[in-house]
Amino acid sequence: MLPATTSQTVGPYFDIGLNLLLISDLAGPGERFTLEGRVLDANRQPIPDALIETWQADATGNFPREGDTFRGFGRVATDPNGTFRLTSIKPGPVAGPHGTMQAPHLEVSIFMRGLLIRLTTRVYFPDEPANATDPILNLVPVARRGTVIANKTESGAFHWDVLMQGDDETVFFDI
Amino acid sequence: MNAYRRYQTGSQPSHNHPPYVSTKERHPTQPLIVIPHTLSETTGPQFTLDDLRNSSADLTKHGAGEPLGERIVVSGRVIDQDGHPVRRTLVEVWQANAAGRYLHKIDQHNAPIDPNFPGSGHMLTDDDGRYRFVTIKPGAYPWRNHHNAWRPQHIHFSLFGPAFATRIVTQMYFPGDPLLPFDPIYNCTADEEARKRLISSFDWETTIPDEALGYRFEIILRGRNATPVEE
Numbered sequence: 001m002l003p004a005t006t007s008q009t010v011g012p013y014f015d016i017g018l019n020l021l022l023i024s025d026l027a028g029p030g031e032r033f034t035l036e037g038r039v040l041d042a043n044r045q046p047i048p049d050a051l052i053e054t055w056q057a058d059a060t061g062n063f064p065r066e067g068d069t070f071r072g073f074g075r076v077a078t079d080p081n082g083t084f085r086l087t088s089i090k091p092g093p094v095a096g097p098h099g100t101m102q103a104p105h106l107e108v109s110i111f112m113r114g115l116l117i118r119l120t121t122r123v124y125f126p127d128e129p130a131n132a133t134d135p136i137l138n139l140v141p142v143a144r145r146g147t148v149i150a151n152k153t154e155s156g157a158f159h160w161d162v163l164m165q166g167d168d169e170t171v172f173f174d175i
Numbered sequence: 176m177n178a179y180r181r182y183q184t185g186s187q188p189s190h191n192h193p194p195y196v197s198t199k200e201r202h203p204t205q206p207l208i209v210i211p212h213t214l215s216e217t218t219g220p221q222f223t224l225d226d227l228r229n230s231s232a233d234l235t236k237h238g239a240g241e242p243l244g245e246r247i248v249v250s251g252r253v254i255d256q257d258g259h260p261v262r263r264t265l266v267e268v269w270q271a272n273a274a275g276r277y278l279h280k281i282d283q284h285n286a287p288i289d290p291n292f293p294g295s296g297h298m299l300t301d302d303d304g305r306y307r308f309v310t311i312k313p314g315a316y317p318w319r320n321h322h323n324a325w326r327p328q329h330i331h332f333s334l335f336g337p338a339f340a341t342r343i344v345t346q347m348y349f350p351g352d353p354l355l356p357f358d359p360i361y362n363c364t365a366d367e368e369a370r371k372r373l374i375s376s377f378d379w380e381t382t383i384p385d386e387a388l389g390y391r392f393e394i395i396l397r398g399r400n401a402t403p404v405e406e
Contacts, residue, residue, distance in 0.1 A: 001180075001256050001257070001398065002254070002255075002256045002257070002258060002395050002398075003183070003186060003256070003368070003369060003372065003395060004180075004182060004183075004186060004187075004256055004395050004396065004397050004398075005343060005345055005372060005373070005394045005395045005396070006186060006187055006188065006345065006364040006366070006369040006370065006372070006373065007187050007188055007343055007344060007345055007364075008188075008331075008344065008345045008346040008360060008361075008363070008373070009195075009344075009346075009360055010331070010333075010344045011331060011346075012279075012281060012282075013269065013277045013279045013281075013282065013331075014269065014331070014333075014344075015279070016269040016277060016278065016279055016293070016294050016295045017267045017268055017269025017294075017295040017296075017297075017331060017333060018267055018269070018333060020226075020227070020229060020230050020267070020295070020297055021222075021226060021265075021267075041200040041201055042199070042200035042201070043200060045200075047201065049281075053342075055215070055218075055219060055220060055339045057214075057215075063214060063215075063218040064220070064221075065221070066221040066223070071220060072220060073220035094213070094214050094215060095213070095214055096213050097211050097213060102213060102215065105215070107215050107216070107339050109339075109342055111344060112201060113197050113201075114195070114197030114198050114199075114200070114201035114202070115190070115198070115201055115202070116188035116189070116190065116192055116195070116198065116360070116363045117187055117188050117190065118342060118343070118344065119190075119203065120339075122215075135211075135213075136210050136213070139208055139209075139210055140208055144205075164200070164201050164202065164203060165200065165202075165203065165204050169203060169204060169205050170203075171205070171208060172203050172205075172207050172208070173207060173208050173209075173210045174207035174208065174209040174210070175179075175210060175212065175216050175339075175340050
């Protein structure tokens with residue numbers, strides 16, 4: 001078995017290389033939603049140079065393949081206030097281990113200066129009955145589960161903050 | 176569908192690395208929660224040449240004229256841990272110019288901008304996992320991490336591979352760079368051999384006479400386990 005290449009930070013200048021494929025609106029058939037939030041550091045200060053990537057199934061719960069109209073991939077950077085915004089369609093439920101079903105969710109990668117290796121997490125949707133039996137969500141201690149479930153705002157958008165540290169530090173997954 | 180292998184201990188950086196000061200307020204303090212690989216992790220975005228129509232693999236041709244500096248050719252293969260080529264995967268690269276300055280609004284280093292060198296390139300690997308791009312050798316540059324801190328010459332690489340689980344961002348360095356022993360970012364990985372594999376090698380085979388020196392950099396993405404995921 002060959003040794004896997006080691007990770008390095010994306011640094012502060014990633015937009016030079018990664019802006020070509022910024023995708024903040026994932027067009028496709030299904031129920032549209034907007035996800036917005038902030039990325040905050042240990043002192044609750046905004047992180048203005050974070051990159052967030054998302055990967056998701058389509059509305060029927062199938063992951064896109066090459067050539068499909070719906071790409072399933074989003075990439076947005078935070079602004080000077082640490083805010084990001086992404087519009088997409090709600091994914092359907094997808095198969096989990098041991099015959100279980102996973103609740104609708106987005107896979108999330110987070111990169112920034114000061115992070116030496118990608119962090120991964122997920123965003124789930126509020127008021128989703130399938131969350132109760134989601135096999136991955138059930139691996140998260142109950143007290144921390146809310147950090148990976150978005151909130152519905154008055155405007156109808158979903159809000160989800162990424163907190164790098166603190167009492168309500170976001171749950172990150174080791175995949 | 177088989178799960179991907181877990182990274183070996185020490186082969187990847189830890190999140191908290193005090194010599195790199197920016198990690199202090201940006202690294203998670205709670206242990207990561209280990210999860211099994213599901214379809215969400217074993218699938219991933221795919222890209223086509225159509226995605227790259229506004230870029231190319233020749234970074235010296237993205238301005239109105241010729242950029243200044245030493246022209247080089249960087250090439251290599253993207254393979255998995257079993258040696259299989261990673262075909263048709265997106266490779267995104269970006270870097271400073273020959274003077275050590277990025278064409279970026281927050282880079283205030285007192286070195287000249289080169290208007291003929293935006294500093295990014297994009298390509299897909301071929302059916303043998305090979306990639307190749309032409310560029311200018313990047314300069315070293317100072318940063319504010321500690322007194323007299325300088326980044327060694329490097330090129331940033333971003334790769335996806337076949338799945339969400341295989342995504343990686345890394346940096347390629349150059350052989351013989353005297354700054355490597357002092358760079359907290361290069362030294363963030365505990366395993367010395369893993370660090371050394373980030374250093375490209377000078378390569379006569381890809382050096383073009385009267386044109387450009389060749390450097391070779393191989394990238395190895397996570398491979399799959401022998402046993403299938405339980406679905």
